[in-house]
Amino acid sequence: xxxxxxxxxxxxxxxxxxxxxxxxxxxxxxxxxxxxxxxxxxxxxxxxxxxxxxxxxxxxxxxxxxxxxxxxxxxxxxxxxxxxxxxxxxxxxxxxxxxxxxxxxxxxxxxxxxxxxxxxxxxxxxxxxxxxxxxxxxxxxxxxxxxxxxxxxxxxxxxxxxxxxxxxxxxxxxxxxxxxxxxxxxxxxxxxxxxxxxxxxxxxxxxxxxxxxxxxxxxxxxxxxxxxxxxxxxxxxxxxxxxxxxxxxxxxxxxxxxxxxxxxxxx
Numbered sequence: 640x641x642x643x644x645x646x647x648x649x650x651x652x653x654x655x656x657x658x659x660x661x662x663x664x665x666x667x668x669x670x671x672x673x674x675x676x677x678x679x680x681x682x683x684x685x686x687x688x689x690x691x692x693x694x695x696x697x698x699x700x701x702x703x704x705x706x707x708x709x710x711x712x713x714x715x716x717x718x719x720x721x722x723x724x725x726x727x728x729x730x731x732x733x734x735x736x737x738x739x740x741x742x743x744x745x746x747x748x749x750x751x752x753x754x755x756x757x758x759x760x761x762x763x764x765x766x767x768x769x770x771x772x773x774x775x776x777x778x779x780x781x782x783x784x785x786x787x788x789x790x791x792x793x794x795x796x797x798x799x800x801x802x803x804x805x806x807x808x809x810x811x812x813x814x815x816x817x818x819x820x821x822x823x824x825x826x827x828x829x830x831x832x833x834x835x836x837x838x839x840x841x842x843x844x845x846x847x848x849x850x851x852x853x854x855x856x857x858x859x860x861x862x863x864x865x866x867x868x869x870x871x872x873x874x875x876x877x878x879x880x881x882x883x884x885x886x887x888x889x890x891x892x893x894x895x896x897x898x899x900x901x902x903x904x905x906x
Contacts, residue, residue, distance in 0.1 A: 670705050671805055674713035682722060682733055693723065693731045712792070712809055715785060719816035719824045759830070760890040764883060766826065767811065771866060771882035772875040774817035782817035783871055789813050790867050797856050810863060814882075817870065855892075862888065 681687045694702070699710045714731060717723045725731045774782070792806035808827075815823035862885040869877035 671712040689735045719812045721821040764886045768883040772879035775870045775875040775878035778817035786813040
């Protein structure tokens, strides 16, 4: 059980273990990803043990100074990676059997160029096309509901002209979770949101309808919708095909960028 310097009051006679807020507010990192890192560090460090009950959403919001949406997205990522599980009406608990720490990773140095990004996309085409197919045959109604929430979060972020990378990553992670095979989620988490969703962020104003950015994001979300529809319909072949098309399109967009850059430098 954790002891924070200023523990939050709890109505329970035995307060739930609490997460240290020391890593809660780095400016350069996504808030939900930061929460995930904090949970993982304390689970692996033994401060949160298998079977421990996590604080309530309200307690986490107060402790970290974040919104309910951020807390829920962080918990969703942890559920997908089989670090925690939620028992409806009871709470969220650290899993009794935790996944091994992933040995595979892609460093920032390995994502320095568009050629590096294309290489990771080739890996994702193989991995996520099969994951989508398995998700279509194995998904539960709960998986489908979480996938729909992630899809809606991508649309909401894009409509607001905000960074949709976190919601986009969650969408792909929920598909991995729906395979019921934890290795898919573990590998995506090892890659990380910044690696698998490398597109430029949108800051401030939403892109104007008809602009290049706006058209690009609309195409991406239409591809997401097609993947969701195939998984909802439990059509394994359509799910595999639509995911492959989504990632191949992303790879080809970046390949054209490389070709344009090469042509400009040679000219």
